[in-house]
Amino acid sequence: MNAESNNPQRPGVMSINLIQQLIDNYRQNHLSAINNTLGIEDAHSIWFDLPKLKKFIAMIEEEANRINPDTTEEDLGIRLYYASYPKIENWNIMESHPVPKEYAEKHTLVMVPTLKKENEAGDLLDYDFNSLEANGEKIALALNARRPMLPDDGAGDNPGLGENNGTLIPPSPPMGESY
Known part of the structure; x- marks a missing residue:
């Protein structure tokens, strides 16, 4: 090394x-x-406050233990997906997740929980998971699937464990950045 x-x-x-x-x-x-x-002038960093991150981690632990009380800390993780906000003309999709319109088209991160599970070959893999309710129905863990199969709520906006509300730089000023 x-x-x-x-x-x-x-x-x-x-x-x-x-x-x-x-x-x-x-x-x-x-x-x-x-x-x-x-x-465009895309974002080069995103900032999350520590209480928000801790709350998200606590929610992951709580949901995983609710599903399976034998879940350990070592079984859990967070996957960071690179993402980007929509163009301003499509901003209506952000209605349920309000962020400043200045974020249009900029990079962001979406964090989703992962859970270790053994695959058919016996390998332990980190699978994305979701355990929230939609339309009163339990959403199955998204294990062995590219995406969870969610019941349609008519609006196409089913709940899922995920976090995205950080501060993008730019448009926010880079004060405090060292790199």
């Missing part, structure tokens, strides 16, 4: 040089390609 790698014995600790190199790689390649191709 070289000095620029994450140390598995100290999770959450990275070399400042590595952090900077990874961020610079993104900005010089992906961000500039997106900005030039779409003609």
Whole structure:
């Protein structure tokens, strides 16, 4: 293992040089390609407050334990999906999840819970899961499926465990950023 790698014995600790190199790689390649191709100034970071993250983690633990009381902390995780907000002309889809219209077309992250499950080959895999109710019916865990099969509520807006409400930079000012 070289000095620029994450140390598995100290999770959450990275070399400042590595952090900077990874961020610079993104900005010089992906961000500039997106900005030039779409003609926008896309977000380069997203900020979440700690209480929101803790609340989301607590909700994941509570829902997983409600489904199976034998679920352990090691069975759970969070998958971060890269996502983008719709164009302003399609902003009505954001009605149930209000965010500033200045976020139109910008990158974001959507966090969804994962649960370890053994597949047919005996491998332990991290599957996305959802355990909330829709139309009074229990939504099955999305294990072994690309997406959960959800009952249609007529509006196409069924509940799911997920978090997205962070602060995008830009449009918010980059005050406090180090990278």
